[in-house]
Amino acid sequence: MLLPIFGAGLVVPLSRVSERARAIGLTLVVALAAGLVALLIPGVLRGEIYGVRLFQMTPTISLSMRVDALGAMFAITAVVLWLLAVVYSFGYMADEHSTNRYFTFLMLALAWTLGVALAGNLLSFLVFYELFSILTYPLVVHEETPEAMAAGTKYITYIIIGGGLVLLAIMATYSMAGAQEFGSTAFFNADLSRTALLAVFWCFIVGFGVKAALIPLHGWVPDAHPAAPAPFSAVLSGIMVAAGSFGILRVLFNVFGIPLLKELGVAVPLSAIAAVTVIVAAILAIPQDNLKRRLAFSTISQMGYVIFGASLLSVSSMTGSFVHIANHAFMKGTLFFCAGVFIKRAGVHKVSEMAGIAKRHPITMAVFTLTSLSMIGTPPLSGFTSKWYLGLGVLDAGKPLYLVVLLGGALLAAVYLLPIIYAAYFKEPSPVVRDLLAKGSTAEAPWTMLGPLLAGTALTVVLGICASASGLPLSLAKLAAETLP
Amino acid sequence: MGGGQWPVVLIITPLIGAALTPILARRRPQIAGYWALFVFSIVTLAAGVLMYRVSTQGPFSYYMGGWRPPLGIELRFDEFSASIGVICLIGWLSLMFSLAYAKHALPERRIPYYFALVLLCLGGMNGFAVTGDIFNLFVFLEILSLSGYALVAITGERIAELAAFKYLVMGAISSLSILLAVGFMYALTGTLNMTDLAMRLRDVEPFPVAVAVGALTLGFSVKAALLPLHIWLPDAHSIAPSPVSAILSGLVVKIGVLGMLRMYQILYKAQIFDLSALNTTLMWLGAISIVLGALFAMVQEDIKMMLAYSTISNIGYIFMGLGLASKYGIIGASVHIFNHALIKATLFLGAGALIHQTGYRNLEDLRGVGKAMPITSAAIAIGAISIVGIPPTAGFLCKWYIALGAIEAGRLFFAVTLLFGALFIFVYYIRMLNAFYFMPPAHPEILDVGEAPVTMLIPIVVLAMLCLLMGIFGRIPLSFIEPAVTNMLAPIGG
Numbered sequence: 009m010l011l012p013i014f015g016a017g018l019v020v021p022l023s024r025v026s027e028r029a030r031a032i033g034l035t036l037v038v039a040l041a042a043g044l045v046a047l048l049i050p051g052v053l054r055g056e057i058y059g060v061r062l063f064q065m066t067p068t069i070s071l072s073m074r075v076d077a078l079g080a081m082f083a084i085t086a087v088v089l090w091l092l093a094v095v096y097s098f099g100y101m102a103d104e105h106s107t108n109r110y111f112t113f114l115m116l117a118l119a120w121t122l123g124v125a126l127a128g129n130l131l132s133f134l135v136f137y138e139l140f141s142i143l144t145y146p147l148v149v150h151e152e153t154p155e156a157m158a159a160g161t162k163y164i165t166y167i168i169i170g171g172g173l174v175l176l177a178i179m180a181t182y183s184m185a186g187a188q189e190f191g192s193t194a195f196f197n198a199d200l201s202r203t204a205l206l207a208v209f210w211c212f213i214v215g216f217g218v219k220a221a222l223i224p225l226h227g228w229v230p231d232a233h234p235a236a237p238a239p240f241s242a243v244l245s246g247i248m249v250a251a252g253s254f255g256i257l258r259v260l261f262n263v264f265g266i267p268l269l270k271e272l273g274v275a276v277p278l279s280a281i282a283a284v285t286v287i288v289a290a291i292l293a294i295p296q297d298n299l300k301r302r303l304a305f306s307t308i309s310q311m312g313y314v315i316f317g318a319s320l321l322s323v324s325s326m327t328g329s330f331v332h333i334a335n336h337a338f339m340k341g342t343l344f345f346c347a348g349v350f351i352k353r354a355g356v357h358k359v360s361e362m363a364g365i366a367k368r369h370p371i372t373m374a375v376f377t378l379t380s381l382s383m384i385g386t387p388p389l390s391g392f393t394s395k396w397y398l399g400l401g402v403l404d405a406g407k408p409l410y411l412v413v414l415l416g417g418a419l420l421a422a423v424y425l426l427p428i429i430y431a432a433y434f435k436e437p438s439p440v441v442r443d444l445l446a447k448g449s450t451a452e453a454p455w456t457m458l459g460p461l462l463a464g465t466a467l468t469v470v471l472g473i474c475a476s477a478s479g480l481p482l483s484l485a486k487l488a489a490e491t492l493p
Numbered sequence: 494m495g496g497g498q499w500p501v502v503l504i505i506t507p508l509i510g511a512a513l514t515p516i517l518a519r520r521r522p523q524i525a526g527y528w529a530l531f532v533f534s535i536v537t538l539a540a541g542v543l544m545y546r547v548s549t550q551g552p553f554s555y556y557m558g559g560w561r562p563p564l565g566i567e568l569r570f571d572e573f574s575a576s577i578g579v580i581c582l583i584g585w586l587s588l589m590f591s592l593a594y595a596k597h598a599l600p601e602r603r604i605p606y607y608f609a610l611v612l613l614c615l616g617g618m619n620g621f622a623v624t625g626d627i628f629n630l631f632v633f634l635e636i637l638s639l640s641g642y643a644l645v646a647i648t649g650e651r652i653a654e655l656a657a658f659k660y661l662v663m664g665a666i667s668s669l670s671i672l673l674a675v676g677f678m679y680a681l682t683g684t685l686n687m688t689d690l691a692m693r694l695r696d697v698e699p700f701p702v703a704v705a706v707g708a709l710t711l712g713f714s715v716k717a718a719l720l721p722l723h724i725w726l727p728d729a730h731s732i733a734p735s736p737v738s739a740i741l742s743g744l745v746v747k748i749g750v751l752g753m754l755r756m757y758q759i760l761y762k763a764q765i766f767d768l769s770a771l772n773t774t775l776m777w778l779g780a781i782s783i784v785l786g787a788l789f790a791m792v793q794e795d796i797k798m799m800l801a802y803s804t805i806s807n808i809g810y811i812f813m814g815l816g817l818a819s820k821y822g823i824i825g826a827s828v829h830i831f832n833h834a835l836i837k838a839t840l841f842l843g844a845g846a847l848i849h850q851t852g853y854r855n856l857e858d859l860r861g862v863g864k865a866m867p868i869t870s871a872a873i874a875i876g877a878i879s880i881v882g883i884p885p886t887a888g889f890l891c892k893w894y895i896a897l898g899a900i901e902a903g904r905l906f907f908a909v910t911l912l913f914g915a916l917f918i919f920v921y922y923i924r925m926l927n928a929f930y931f932m933p934p935a936h937p938e939i940l941d942v943g944e945a946p947v948t949m950l951i952p953i954v955v956l957a958m959l960c961l962l963m964g965i966f967g968r969i970p971l972s973f974i975e976p977a978v979t980n981m982l983a984p985i986g987g
Contacts (some may be wrong), residue, residue, distance in 0.1 A: 071885070109930075135884040142883050145923075152931045160931075161923070172912040179893070179908065183900045240680055 032428055034111060038094050038118065042087040045080070045122075052080045052484065071135060074128035074190060077488035078261075078330060081481050082126035082254050085334040086247045088103070089341050090118045092460035097239040097270065099456030100348050106150070113146045114240065124251050128264070129189045130178050136173070137255065137286035141167045144248065147240045148232050159228075159235035166228040173254070177211035180204070181263060185439025190262045202272070205264075209274055212259040220315065221308040223285040230296075233304035234357075238348025241300055245307040246337035247345060250346030253314045253333060279319035283413040285312030291422030297358045300349050302424055303340065308381065309417060312334045316413065317398045323489050325401020332394035335471055337392060339383050342464030346376040349457055354444055359428055364437030368444055371458060373432050375465045380425040382468045385418045390471035393482065499546075500555050500568040500623045502576060503540040507616030510635075511609040518605035526592040529608035533588055533615065537581040540619075544578050545761075548972060552626060567686055569625030572977030573754055576747075577622045579835055580832050583743050583838045584615040585735040586952035592841050593946045593953045594849060597650060598734050604770055607734075608649055613639040614740065614811055621748055626685040627675050629961075634671065634748065638716070640662045644737045645729045656728035663725040667715035668834060670708040677705035687755065691762035699766045709756050712773065717749030719775075720782040724896070727789075730801035735845020738797060742804045742841055750811050750830055757815070757980050768818065776816030780910045782911035787917035794855045796844050799921060800837065803880065804920060807833045813849035813907060814895040820978060822898025827974045829891035832879075833961055836888060838880025839956040843869050845946040846953060853936070856925060861934030863926075865942045868950060870929050872957035877922035879960040881913050887963035 053076060075083075094114065101107050120143065123136030140261045149160035181202070184204060185195045196205060229249065233241045260269060269275050286309050293305035311334070319327025349372045350356045356365065366373040382389030387396075395414060403409045437445060471480060505858060510532030518525035538759055546553070552571035588611060593664065595604050617637030624630050642664060646657035646745075681701055682693040694702060711722075718726040726746070730738050730924040761767060784804030807829070814826025846869045847862055850855050851865040880888035899908035934940060944950060 087617045131884075137884050139885075142878065146930070149931050151929075152933075157927065157931065160927075164919070164923055165916070169913075172916060175892075176896070176908060176912055177898050179900055199618060 013104060015158070022089060025215045030441075034094055034115065035091070037115070038087065038091045038194065038266065041118070041122070042084070042091055045083045045087050048050075048075050049080055049084065049484070052077055052487075066079055070129070071132045072128035072189060073123075073132065074304065075126055077484045077491060078257065079125045081305050081330060081484035081488065082250070083122055083249075084484075085337045085481065086121045086125060087118065089337050090114075090121075090242060091245050092341060092345070092464055093239040093243050094459050096242075096345055096460040098240050099353055099454045100237065103154075110150055110237070110240075112142060116245075117144050117147065117243070118141060121247055124254065127190075130181060130195075130258075133255070133258065134174060136179055137251065138171050140248070140251070141171060144240075144244075148236050148244075150236060150240070150492045152264065153235075158234040159231040163228045163232045166218050166225070167339060170225075170252075173211050173215030173218075175215075177215055180208045180211070184208070190258065193247075193416050195263045196265070196268055205268070205272060206274065209259075209264065209272065212263070213256060213278065216252045216255035216259065216303070219249065219315070220256055220311050221252065221285075221289075222281055222312070222315065223247050223288050223308070226285075226289065226308045229308055230301050230304045233307075233344075234298050234300040238300075238344055242341040242344035246341040247313055249307055250314070250333045250337060253311050253318075256315055257318055257330070260318055264324055269321065275319045275321055279304075279410070282312045282316035282319055283410065285309065286316060286413055286417040287420065290417055290424065293424040295422070296424075297360055299350065299359050299362070299428070300344065302359065302428075303343055303347060306343075306421065307340055307458075309421070310340070310383070313394070313398060313414075316410075317394075317401055320405045320407070320410070322400050322401045322404040324397050324404055326489035327399030327482070327485045328394050328399075328401055331397065332490055334481035334485070335382075335390040335468070336396050338467045338471065339379050339465050342375060342379045342461060342468065343383070345378070345461045345464060346372050349461070352457075354441070356440060359431070361438045361440045362428060364432040364441045364445075365433035366432040367437070368441065370454050372461065373429075375461050376432075378465050379468055380429060382472065383425060384412070384421045388472045390468045393472055497541050498941045499539045500570050503536055503543070503635075504568075504616055504620040506536050506539070507578050507612045507619065509618065511612035514609035514612065515605045518608075519737070522601050522604040523596070524587070525608040526595060529612050530585070530592070531589050532612060533581070533585050536615075536619065537585050540577045540581040544575050544973075546570075547572060547575055549608075551976075556558075566629060567625035567688075568739040569687070570623050570625050570974045572980075573751065573827075574623045575973040576751060576830065577619050579834045580618050580622065580744055581832055583739065584611075584618075585957075587678065587739050587778060587838065587842070588957060589609070590739075590845065590949050590952045591734075591736045592948045594734065594736055594845060594949060597849060600649065603647060603649070607644070610640045610647070611645050611737070611740070612636075614644065614745070618744055618748060620660055622751065625687055627678060627687060627690065628685045631668070631675050634716075634752070635668060637745060637748065638668065641741060644867050645733045645741075646706065647883045648732070648734060650732070652728075653732045656725075656732040659774075660725045660729040662852065663715055663722070665932070667712040669712075670715075671712035672706040674708035674712065677701055677708070681705075687759055691759045694759070694763035703766065707789065710753070710775075713749040713752040713756070714778075715749070716752065717812070718806050719778050719808060720785060720803055721778070721803065723782070723786075726805060727798055727801040730804065731795060731797035733796070735841055735848065738800070738845070739838040739841035739946065742801065743838040746804060746808060747811075747830050747834060748813070750808070750826070753812075753815060754827070754981075761981055772816045772818045773862060773888070774816070775812045776904075776907060779809045779811070779813030779816055780914075782806060782812065783811075783910065783914035784917065787914060787921070791917065791921045793921075794857065795987060796847070796854055796856060796859065797841070799856075799925070800840050800844060803840075803918065803921070804833075804837060807837070807880070809914070810891065810895060810911065812912065814891075814898060815893070817902045817904065817907065819902040819980060821894050821901050823978045824974055825891050825894030825896075825898050825969070827978065828894060828967070828970055831970045831974075832887040832891055832960075835956055835959050835963060836876050836880045839872055839953060839960055840880070842949070842953050842956065843873040843876065846875075846949050848950065850942045850945050851939055853939070856928045857935055858886070859939070860928045860932045860936075861939055862942070863929035866944050868944055869953055872953045873929070874926055875957045875960055877926060879920045881922060885964045887967075889959045889964055890967040 102332045106294035120136045120140030127133035148163050149156045160404055188195050221229045289305050293302050296302035313330050314329045317325040382391035385395040514525050521812050555568045585628050595607055614637045617633045620633035642661045646653050684690055730742050764811045783806050786802050789800035790799050811826045811829050814822045843892045853859050879888040882888040882892035896908040
C-alpha cells in the first residue's frame with residue numbers, strides 16, 4: 009500500500025535518463041499503484057478493513073492509514089484518473105518547459121491524494137491534505153505567465169486560509185474528543201457543549217468548503233483551472249476539488265456521525281448552501297467564454313451535488329453523493345482532456361472560437377458530446393446513475409422540493425454544455441477554425457492524448473451501463489453509505 | 494560519578510580553543526578554520542555524552558572543585574540544558590560552512606579572529622545553558638553577546654560597524670538590566686544558586702522580586718528581539734556573515750528565551766506571586782510580534798533582511814507559547830526553540846550559499862537561481878515550508894502544540910492569530926520561491942552559476958533533512974522537553 013506512494017515520488021529523478029524511459033517508468037508505477045489499490049477492493053467489499061499505523065510523531069500524534077469503502081472508492085478513482093492524466097501529459101507536455109518539475113509534482117500529488125483517501129485519523133488526513141494542497145502550487149503556476157502567477161497566488165491564499173481553519177477545527181476536535189482513529193463510531197457524542205460542536209462543525213465546513221468550492225468560497229477555482237496545463241486541470245477538477253468534498257464527508261460521517269448531525273440540525277443549512285452552489289455555479293457557467301473556465305464553474309456546480317446528497321443523510325442520497333465523486337472525476341477529466349486537445353492542437357481557448365471545430369477534430373468532439381450528455385444526466389451514462397440515486401434520496405428524505413434543485417442543475421448543465429456542441433457541429437466555422445481547415449494539416453492528437461480521452465469516455469459509459477457490477481464505485485459507495493456511523 | 498566533568502569540557506574547551514586560535518594561525522590563517530572545527534568536534538562529542546546521560550538518568554549537577562552550593566559554583570545539566578545539542582549541532586555545521594565562506598567574505602588577516610570569536614560565542618552559549626547560578630548566567634551571557642557584537646562588525650563594511658554599534662547599545666542596556674536583577678536577587682536572598690534561590694524567594698517581600706523579574710524580562714526580551722525591542726536585529730542579522738547570521742538568529746536570540754525559561758523555572762518553583770500579568774503581556778507582545786514581523790518581512794527585497802524579520806515573527810510564537818503558561822503552550826514554545834533554530838540555520842546558510850555563488854542578495858536579482866543551484870534552492874524551499882508549519886515538517890509540531898496550548902488555556906483568539914500569522918509568513922516565502930523557480934532571471938548569467946563547494950553544501954543539506962525529520966520524529970526533542978515542562982510546572986514538594 010505504501011510502496012506506490014514512495015515509489016511514485018522516487019521515479020522521476022531516476023528516469024531522467026531519457027524521455028521515453030520516463031514515460032514508460034511513470035506509467036508503470038501508476039499502473040502498479042492502480043493495481044494495488046484494485047487488489048484491496050474485493051477485501052473491502054467483503055467488509056474487511058485494513059489498517060496500518062505508520063509511526064508516532066509525538067506521544068499524542070500518530071500517523072496511520074486505513075482502508076474503508078469510502079476511502080477505497082476515492083483512492084481507485086484518483087489512481088485511475090491519474091493514470092489517464094499521466095499518459096495524456098506525455099502527449100500534452102511534449103513541447104513544454106520544465107517537464108521534470110511537472111512530472112515530479114504530479115507524481116507527488118498522486119501520493120498525497122492516496123494518503124488523503126486512505127488516512128486513518130484526522131491528523132494523517134490533515135498532513136496529506138496540506139501537503140497535497142501546497143505542493144500542487146508548482147503545477148498551478150506551471151505556465152509561469154502573469155495570469156498563472158496571479159491564479160497561483162489566489163489559489164495559495166484560499167488554500168492556506170482553508171487549511172488554517174481545518175487545522176483549528178482539528179485541534180478543537182483533539183482537545184474535545186482526544187486522538188481517535190476513523191472507525192465505526194463517530195468522534196463526538198452529544199454530551200459535549202452544543203455551541204462548541206457547532207463552532208467546530210462550521211470551522212470544518214468552511215475550511216474544507218474552500219477546497220470543495222462551496223459557493224461563497226469558490227473564488228480560486230475559475231482562475232486556477234484555465235491557468236494550469238490541461239491534464240492537471242483534469243486532475244484538479246476531478247480529484248482535488250473532490251478531496252475537499254471528501255474531507256467534508258469524513259467530517260460529516262466519521263467525526264460527527266448522523267445522529268449527532270440530526271440533533272444539531274446542521275444538515276439543513278448545509279444542504280441549502282449546497283443547493284445554492286449547484287444552481288448559482290451553473291448559472292455563472294453559462295456566460296463564460298473561456299472553455300476551461302466554463303468547465304471549472306461546472307465543477308463547482310457538480311461538487312455541490314456531492315455535498316447536497318451527503319447532507320440529506322438518507323442512504324440512497326449518500327450513495328448517490330459518493331458515487332458522484334467517482335463519476336464526476338472521469339466525466340470532468342475527459343472534458344478537460346478534450347479542452348486540452350483543442351488548446352494544443354488548434355490553439356482554441358474560447359467557446360466562441362469553437363464553431364465548426366467538429367470537422368477538424370471529429371473524435372475529440374464525439375467524446376466531448378458523449379461526456380457532456382453524461383454530465384447533464386442522460387441515461388444510461390454514468391452521470392445518470394448518480395443523479396438517479398440522488399433523486400431517490402431526495403424522495404426518501406421527504407423533500408420533493410429539492411428535486412427542483414437536481415433537475416434545475418441538470419437543465420442548466422444542458423444550457424452551458426449543449427451550445428458548445430451545437431456550435432462545433434452545425435455552425436459555420438469561426439475564423440480561427442477556418443484558417444486551420446484551410447491549412448488542411450492532419451488534426452487529431454497523438455495517441456497518448458487520444459487514448460486517455462477514449463478511455464475516460466469508455467469509463468463514463470461503463471460506469472453508467474454496468475453501474476451495479478461488483479467492484480465498481482457504486483458498490484463501494486453503497487457499502488460506504490450503509491456502514492458509516 | 495563517571496563522566497561528571499563533561500559539562501566543564503563544554504565550556505572550557507571552546508574558550509581555551511578560542512584563545513589559542515589567533516596564536517596558532519598567526520602564520521597561516523587558513524588553518525584557523527580546521528582548528529576551530531576540531532576543537533568544536535570535541536565539544537560536540539561531550540554534548541552527545543551528556544545528552545545521552547540526561548535522557549537515561551535524568552538531570553544531574555557538577556560542583557566546580559567539589560565545593561557544594563551555595564558556596565561553590567554549580568553546573569547543572571537538566572533537560573533544558575539539552576539545548577546544547579542544538580547549539581553544538583548548528584555551531585558545528587556553521588563552522589564547517591565558514592571554512593569556504595570566510596575565505597571569500599573576509600580579509601585574510603581577520604580569519605583567525607573570526608573563528609576565535611565564533612568559538613567564544615558558542616562556548617558562552619554552552620555555559621549559559623548548563624550553569625546553575627545566576628551570576629554565571631550573566632557572565633556567559635556577556636561572553637556570547639560581546640563576541641556577537643564583534644562578529645557582526647567583522648566584515649569591516651561601514652554599515653556593518655553601524656549595525657554592530659546599534660546591537661551593542663541595545664545589548665548593553667539589556668545586560669545592565671539583567672545585572673541589576675541579579676544584584677536584586679542576591680541582595681534579597683543572599684544566594685546566587687538557582688535551586689536555592691527558588692527556595693528562599695518564598696520568604697521575601699514580593700515587590701522587589703517583581704522589580705527584578707521585570708528587569709530580567711526586559712533584558713531577555715531585548716536579547717530575544719521581542720517586538721518593541723527588536724530594532725537592533727534586522728540590521729545586525731542581515732549584515733553579519735551568513736554563518737554568523739545562522740548562529741545569531743538560530744541560537745543567540747534563543748538564549749534570551751532560554752533565559753526566560755530559566756527565570757520561569759525559578760518563579761514557578763517559588764510561587765511567590767501571580768504571574769498572570771506578565772504572561773498576558775508576553776502573550777500579546779508575542780502575537781503582535783508574529784503579525785508585525787511578518788508584515789515587515791513581506792516588504793523586504795533583501796533575502797537576509799527578510800529572514801531577519803522572519804526571526805522576529807517566530808520569536809513571537811515562542812513568547813506566545815510561554816505566555817500562555819499552559820503545558821502544551823510551553824512545550825510548543827520549547828520545541829520551537831529547537832526547531833526554529835534548525836529551520837533558520839538552514840535558511841541563512843542557504844541564503845549565504847546563494848549570495849556566495851551569485852553575488853546578489855535581492856530577490857529580484859536572484860530570479861531563476863532555482864535552476865542554477867537546485868540543491869541549495871530545494872533546501873531553502875524545505876526550510877520555507879517548514880517554517881510556515883506545513884505538516885509533517887518540523888514547524889508544524891510547534892504550531893500544533895502552541896495552538897493546542899492556546900485552546901487549553903481557553904484563549905481561542907491566540908490560536909487563530911497563530912494560524913493566520915502563518916498565512917502572512919507564507920506570503921513572503923512564496924514570493925521568494927516564486928522568484929527562485931517561476932520567474933525569468935533578471936541577470937541571465939545567473940544560470941551559469943554552479944552549486945556551492947561541498948563544505949558549504951553538506952551543512953545545508955543536513956539541516957534541511959533535519960527540518961523534515963524533526964517533524965516526523967518529533968518525539969525525540971519532545972522526550973527532553975516534556976519532562977522538563979512537567980517538572981517546571983509542578984511546585985516544589987508536590
